Amino acid sequence: MTQQSLTAARPAHEHFQSVHHFLNRQMQLLDEGDAAGWAATFTEEGVFAQDTRPEGRKGRAMLAERMTHHVGVIRRRGLTRRHWLGMLTVDHGGDGTVRARYYAIVVDTPAGGEAALHLSTSCEDVLVPDGDSWLVSYRFIHHDNIDKGLGS
Incomplete structure (x- = not known):
């Protein structure tokens, strides 16, 4: 089934469970230290950008x-890192893609120590079908601790 026909054939809410499963498995790869496996969940030219690095990595x-490199730094610091995802919404992108928005909480736990919040973020992905799963073509991470200039 083509990219266009897979997403056009089903309403966005019907993709919710498969997108949820994909994102959870993707974060588990990262938490397990499988950087190559995690990177393989992006398209060949996939982009990972953040408000702290808007030009992104491609x-x-x-x-x-x-x-x-990043996984190595975390391991050398003796930390276990976990990503927790929630508040997922899934919508059609109109071009055969699916857009996913969700929150991610990142927790670090030192060996023998207590867990501590590392980051709180919101994420926006553009996903393309890949057989029975998905690939990320574009991800943008918004860090909650970055001043958004909204005032009080």
Whole structure:
């Protein structure tokens, strides 16, 4: 089934469970330290951007390289990192893609220590079908601790 026909054939809410499963498995790969496996869940030219680095990183090879480095830093610091996802919404992108929005809480636990909140974020993904699953073509992470200029 083509990218266009997979998403057009079913309403966005029918993709919710498969997108939820995909995102959970993707974060488990990262938490397990499988940077290459995590990077393989992006399209070949997939982009990972953040409000702290809006230019982003592009391409599986670059994502795998940078995340391998990052996983190494976390391990050298003796931390176990976990991502917790919630508040997922899934909508059609209108171009055969699916757009997913969700919150991510990142918790670090030092060996023998107490868990501590590392980050609180909201995420926006553009996903493309890949057989019975998905690939990320674009991800943007909004860090909650970044001043959004909204005032009080």
